[in-house]
Amino acid sequence: MYAFDVTRPKTVDEAVAALSQEDAQALGGGQTLIPTLKQRLASPSALVSLTGIEDMKGVCQDGDTLVIGGGTTHGTVASEGGAYPALAALASNIGDPAVRNRGTIGGSLANNDPSACYPSAALASNATIVTNSREIAADDYFQGLFTTALDEGEIITSVRFPIPQAANYQKFVQPASRFALVGVFVSKHADGVRVAVTGASEDGVFRWSDAEDALSGNFSPDAVDGLTASADGLMTDLHGDAEYRAHLIKVLTKRAVAACQ
Amino acid sequence: MPKDHGIGASSKRREDVRFLTGTGRYTDDINLQGQAYVHFVRSDVAHGTINSIDTSEAENMPGVVRIFTGADFAAVGSIPCGWQVTDRFGEAMQEPAHPVLAQGKVRHVGDPIAAVVAETKEQARDAAEAIVVDIDELPAVVNMKEALADGAPKVHDDLKSNLCYDWGFVEDNKAAVDEAIKNAAHVTTLELVNNRLVANPMEPRVAVGDYGFANDESTLYTTSQNPHVIRLLMGAFVLNIPEHKLRVVAPDVGGGFGTKIFHYAEEAFVTFASRALRRPVKWTSTRSEAFMSDAHGRDHVTKIELALDADNNFTAVRTETYANMGAYLSTFAPSVPTWLHGTLMAGNYKTPLIYVNVKAVFTNTVPVDAYRGAGRPEATFQLERVIDKAARELGVDPIALRRQNFISEFPYATPVAVEYDTGDYTATMDKLEEIMDLSGFEARRKESEAKGKWRGLGVNCYIEACGIAPSNLVGQLGARAGLYDAATVRVNATGSISVMVGAHSHGQGHETTFPQVIAEMIGIDESQVDIVHGDTSKIPFGMGTYGSRSLAVCGSAMVRAAEKVINKAKKIAAHLLEASEADIELKDGKFSVAGTDKECAWGDVTLAAYVPHNYPLEDIEPGLEETAFYDPANFTYPSGAYACEVEVDPDTGKVTIEKFAAADDFGNVVNPMIVEGQVHGGIAQGIGQAMLEGAVYDAEGQLLSASYMDYAMPRADDLPFYIVDHSCATPCTHNPLGVKGCGEAGAIGSPPAVVNAVIDALASGGKNVPHIDMPLTPHRVWKAMNA
């Protein structure tokens, strides 16, 4: 690691102010950022820890919406997100207990790792990413590998998930990292079905619109039978090529729909 | 009732008290007064010429003590190789120099170029980043066959080619083997890869050099499986320090698996630098460094042919293997694909004609050397896979085909130079069928089918050569050292015992098992006995721990030394009891005179030895301490039969291991619990190799699987419940304990069982896939079944 300062503000405003310094960076649970620092792949001058901001923590239900503070750990979502079981289940399968006890939803969405789990939930649920300055619809938020709509120094304060009629997340793990080799989140709402795919695309999380159309008409695994996910633009690496990932997208979509029945 | 002490008892591992309470003392726990830290600048290209190394900015950075480059090591020796293989044509292998720091060229990603010694670790790293190394990148060779092609870039300019050796074994058999294959009723051919592995012990390597200028003595604390071997190699060949001025200490070591046998550049560096700077110098590997500097394992590409007659008797085996040496020859590297592999190609079978050809190849990759099993897993894998393939081609039961060809009479001289002393392969196979409940397999397969899964059964046998090794034999085979071991049994005045052993324990439980043996021999409590290991200043000599040799070789030395002690103690007892020495018996810690009720306690005799008031001083010396060196007469030959049942998900290719059993013959067993633990760990590594692990380089020589993000280590939930048994014991005939060794068996016996099972599962799903290379990731299995 290179040397840096650490501050631990108590409010979002203080954090925003602290982040306005040159090269300052937000620190959530540190489960991505700390390894990056240890490898000397980043050199922020100051880390602004968000863990002291009580307003950014916790899970609460607001009518049909589950609101999760941006600083809420995966472990808390797993244990307190029962109003949205598919989301709680997703959180309970991220990493290991140490990762879940520190890593946060805000950190995960801000990082937007192409193999991370939460981005698929946010996109499939049509969630709203709430920051210190605005609200961003999930469809506008994810902008490619490790790229989001967030501005410099902008903080995710909470995420609002409309609670669906039915939903399920299928994660097919990459054997080494156990991130998603492919993950598919299917979510059924009054106005239709959304299918978001993580782990697969060179551009990060995306919606499989053919499947959404088919499933919105007929919410059963068979509805996907006639479809093929395109391998164009999908990742090829040590653990799977584009063709395999395309195949898994379909298998996992069917399984997710089956699990919703 | 199972015994509760001595040989055969499952005594609890006493070392676990410190391991499980965080009170072990590992090399990284050693911090010496005035210690400086080193950070290595390593090559990030696989092959290149170093034009210049500019250290000017780094030298002036805070905390920098000194920066070393290859120039500082120009007059220092090359890191030696401990084994010289003679090729098919009678020529010695090609042996390149292996500098401590690169001399003009880098040959693999991770090759050390320069080293910064500074007051703190972070300062050393900061300064290392400020060193500017100008390298002209050269084309790299990664693929072994391409490395041997005409005009391929040479890893070592001063060698004729990238071929280290072309070895034939037994060369005189070649014509007969060729003939037998030509005339066979059936020949099964299989081409396969034995995947490259990174050992990944939990504790990364660490080395601390400490030079005392007042007495001109160097001490190296290092994460080693064999401190005496390091003292020999580094002292005599690299740094020219005589043994009496060099102490090597390997304290608690957090796993070795072979990769901590070897003498590494970093060890020589810290010893050298400490001398130059007159202060202790410490290096602690990061996990990333471990991936690119610890010797890797396996990495063979093989074609094997099995010839059978019309009655399905094996008539000949012919193999051609390309074995990756990496960029330099690591300590035992040349022996792994030859003497630890070719000699095992008979397996458990009476194949009369065998010819093994091995081409060892230099590539721009990390050096490859022994990893748990070393050569024997590679031999077992190809043989047991080709037998399975033959059974499938011939439409016969793979177990029956094996049984029909088992060696059944012992001793048995194989056509590949070794003589098996004992074994009973039918017994272990019978036992396997029982513990695996093989008769229930079809019912289990139906249950899996009902869940939409394909179930497969894989069975295989293995043989290994352990108790490494008879010195005269390995000397003929190219070893540059003897492979005996040594022990000193020191009896203290009050009767407690310290045993100085040359074997090093780093997970094997020696601190528990060795005392069990002594306790049994004398009849005293195990708690009266401790072993001392891992320090060249405290133990007489030793060749260390690898090749499942500790109990068979060092344990035998300990038994011999204890016998000497007991003989002397009997003389003393005879004096005390005023009886003839021939009438003295030792039982349950008491000496008695046969046929009388006269007796005296072990402690009376030991006290007399050190307080010799009433003592036959004219006949024997006071004191009670004896040393023995033991050189084994033969290898030991553990064997066994393993079975694995898997389920394959036809939709995704994902394999899960549903059932696994191992029936091993380890000869006599000192501590059944520890033996089972060794088998469990070995199987975990074997399953890791079969299902998950693989070190992969790209064409430019970059290691793609260079962290746990991409290199998949087995986790608890990847592994099944193991059914293990070692009740079929045919004791070794030539060592005093009748033990054979159990450390590597699991890693040797398990990979073919897994692959055989997956092939069988695919066949049950109508997919006739002849072979899939390890690791059997979902992606590979899916590709194979949809090819």
Ligand SMILES: Cc1cc2nc3c(=O)[nH]c(=O)nc-3n(C[C@H](O)[C@H](O)[C@H](O)COP(=O)(O)OP(=O)(O)OC[C@H]3O[C@@H](n4cnc5c(N)ncnc54)[C@H](O)[C@@H]3O)c2cc1C
């Ligand atoms: C061993 C291991 C296994 C893992 N497995 C999985 C897995 O299976 N699936 C998965 O999805 N993830 C996995 N992860 C990643 C984990 O979920 C991380 O916790 C997460 O990606 C980052 O969250 P964090 O709170 O730790 O963020 P940090 O590491 O602290 O920060 C990450 C980035 O987000 C920024 N940031 C943090 N919080 C905020 C905020 N509130 N607003 C704006 N920016 C912010 C930081 O500045 C930084 O750029 C794993 C991680 C590890 C170490």
